[in-house]
Amino acid sequence: QVQLVESGGGLVQPGGSQRLSCTTSGFTLSLYSMGWFRQAPGKEREEVSCISSSDISTYYADSVKGRFTISKDNAKKTVYLQMSSLKPEDTAVYYCARIRWCASHGMGTAQHWGQGTQVTVSS
Secondary structure, three states: OOEEEEEOOEEEOOOOOEEEEEEEEOOOHHHOEEEEEEEOOOOOOEEEEEEOOOOOOEEEOOOOOOOEEEEEEOOOOEEEEEEOOOOHHHOEEEEEEEEOOEEOOEEOOEEEEOOOEEEEEOO
């Protein structure tokens, strides 16, 4: 069955960097678009970024544009989210998801979710 396992979260200082990984199994990564979402305490889950199956299209929320980079390695069956210039407002649980589509203007709904990884940005 489809499984998504996030890793790489933790405590990081403001201005620092962190790379999240999402290890996938149960499907062929190259055939699907993938996305990252996050949920901060007391807030609704929000879209962060996505990458299309072909790697041609990527999307970033305005709040992370220019600071986060999404990528994937189909051979390793892993999706990455490289985060830099982190701010306290980036503190959230980050979720990896297999999504219906990804385009430069947005992303589709999630079909499968990982369990999430906590990222805390604090000094």
